Amino acid sequence: MPHSVTDTTTPASHPTASDTSGRTDALHSVPTGLYIDGVWRESSDASTIAVENPATGRTLLDIASATPTDGAAALDAAVAAADDWARTSPRHRGEILRRAFDLLTERAEHFATLITLEMGKPLAQARGEVAYGAEFFRWYSEESVRIDGRWSTSPDGKSRLMTMRQPVGPTLMITPWNFPLAMGTRKIGPAIAAGCTMVIKPASQTPLTMLALADLMTEVGVPAGVLNVIPTRTSGAVMTPLITDPRLRKLTFTGSTPVGKDLIRQSAEQVLRVSMELGGNAPFLVFEDADIEAAVDGAMLAKMRNMGEACTAANRFLVHQSVADDFAALLAQKMTAERLGAGIDDGVTVGPLIDDKQRRKVAELVTDAVDRGADLTVGGERIDGPGYFYTPTVLTNVQPGSAVLREEIFGPVAPIATFTDDDDAIARANDTEYGLAAYAFTASTARTIKVAESLDFGMIGINQGIISNAAAPFGGMKHSGFGREGGPEGIAEYVETKYIGINPLDATVRNSHTDAR
Template identity: 65%
Template sequence: MADQNQSLIETVPNQLFIGGEWVDASGGATFEVSNPATGEVLTSIADGTPADGERALAAAADAQREWRATEPRKRGEILRSAFELLTERADDFGRLMTLEMGKALAEAKGEVAYGAEFFRWFSEEAVRIHGRYAQAPAGNTRLITMKGPVGPTLMITPWNFPLAMGTRKIGPAIAAGCTMVVKPAHETPLTMLALGALLEEVGLPKGVLNVVTTTDSGGVCEPIITDPRLRKLTFTGSTAVGKKLVAQASDQLLRVSMELGGNAPFIVFDDADLDAAVDGAMLAKMRNIGEACTSANRFLVHTSVADEFSRRLAERMGALTVGDGTQEGVDVGPLITAKARNGVHELVTDAVSAGARAVVGGEIPDGPGFFYPPTVLVDVPASARVFREEIFGPVAPVTTFDSEEEAIARANDTDYGLVAYLFSQGHARVIRVSEALEFGMVGVNTGIVSNPAAPFGGVKQSGFGREGGFEGIEEYLETKYVGSAL
């Protein structure tokens, strides 16, 4: 197995991808990429500098004119070819993600399938970019609107979904005719480098996609953001970093889309199907080891069913197998870093010290790797940090409510507004509560809302803009109005 893993790592480029060429970082600096399950170093890759960022933006700017003029069908066919090749290599991409990020291999392969769908979806949208033609109300003018690419775009992607968060941005940009500079997270850069090589292989022209790996994200990205050649910034990550990036982008009034933090409520009403609710809770909580902005962060359960729901959830969580995600039978891999694991444990410790009780889990295991056991907390007081902060780990805090109005008020009592989940068999209640929830997405009787054919994004401090769906490509298009006199 070790030989197989090493052979796979050796197929991944370890340089920067700029202007269609694989090049070393300025000065030749490198950094190590490690396996969070073992702490072992997987490989060393180029550590880009601000000068490398400038080179990448120059390449994107130089390629923009020709790329925007490329026929939509060709852009779509490149994306379709990328979808097919990525699907064909799902095993390799899945294993690569597991090695650098930790998620169980089956889940990593699921991310490949999900991520590839963005290429297929936007391959079909590339040929459906259109404006409109209308007669002005006065009748003496014709109103024409045209859609065109925004232009060179900086994409900053996170470590938790190394493939899908890339394809969700790259797909619509290619379809719209935008060139790109991608800066992946330094914890998980290998998947993006492999994706860059795949897009090169299917014929994406030089300079359309540029990949800069670096440990100096701020130093590399800020000069790009303030460069007048850049026209758009898209970021997925924490709200704190997102606010800084929006401030930097304000000088140029860049087009900006932000997919930021979350604090998702998971509401279980008294008329819910508890079997479905527990199944949904496992999906909403344990997807990606809980390291997801869509992860259920607060379980609000009606008093009449809270004990039974908590018992069933604890049984399911406690039955999961924790270990190296590359191994057979493992359900839950490690968290991304020791800092991340310690942060999760601090939230659990704070809740327990305030009166909560850990029904299962709650202790850091011995041994190498950054593992944390699936944990269910009950009797959690409203003052606990675990209800106010994004957990980003396999911890499910449960509290109770007595009325629909109370559930809605408590669900909305957060600065964030990415996703909410609700379980109820009452049709009127589902509509009523969905309308009242202040979130960009609502999952009804399901623990998964993400779908390439649907708009993904939040409100309040969870950001703005949408990725996926018909709306996703609009983030990469500008509208031009042409008034034509008769």
């Protein structure tokens, strides 16, 4: 495991090809302005955001930073385009999404490179994100023509009941830094399919991928004003006026629970439709009958995808005491074999964390656990040099009360604690305010059913370490939020249901018991 990282970029506004990969030329085609009403423009006060490569700490590009004036212009554009866009045919909207899927797939390497450069994940994982993110466009291209209503006769036979589903209207989308493409496409896809216009604020750490995606969406035929992108380094000042504007009809946010709670409070003023995908504290249960090798393989997927910087990442490993030593030993072996380095370099499996603040948090959680009696089996090392690297870490004998069992780690740290029986495992798993994802490995069908029914989480993976799928509803319970993204459920977040009662006037209702002969 290397203790230094090769610098793969040159400073700042004039990036050149990497000496080791030749991939930084992808930056040359990225727009650096705000995308409002179909036009790329500078910030109204010429302010910028320096987008950093977390593998080197150096600036990749300087891009425009939106002001409140720019935010208002973006919402103006979304409102102006809303009625015409809502009236477009479902087939037309679906064909736009299908073209977007095809073009995004064709340019997968370009987008994967951007993701890796600005976010840090290994290139192989970035390619996986592009494939996953593109799938939301394909799924919702097919769902756009399936937004239906119903027609029925009222129980008393005197009227007809009709329901229809129509676009919610202008939507504000706030996306996180850890999946800069997929967290956008799983909001954009259903919004376009439903006929909604949108204002998107990508995370200031990783806006380049979304800017490139906006360019692609224009290319495939999204009309001016339907999609607007406004990165900003003053999020509160720009977002608050939009959230409290009566013309906005929906807010969707993916990010931390504390920020989500603030946004929910702000949204109450206009009684907005709100969907929130917030923090997680995913338990990973390994029962005594589990295939340990399969469980460790699943653990590596659930923990190390994105360096652990995922809301669905396994956060607590709860292992039956009879197999805990075997599981920990094999997991430590797998973690030690990971190759740490700049994600853009071939063969790297673990990239940097997003910034030094996140790395400090991870280090503090590990220190707290060790101070409380946990054993540091492997890792626990902050790497000096350029970038924000932390070694893959396994903690065993983690004690109750340790912060690493309560807080979302968002890093490559696997804390292992033990349980004695099924009820103990379920109680420990549910002992959290969060309820996003959970994992369990067992050979028992009966236990599978019991665990699935008993765990208070919105998504549960049984004998698998990755559960995200465009065809399935993604979302959580409790402090992990509400609403769903993906699957047939995802499009329901972007439509309102309208009921129409119709009196046929000339209808004659026969009463079966009085008219019977």
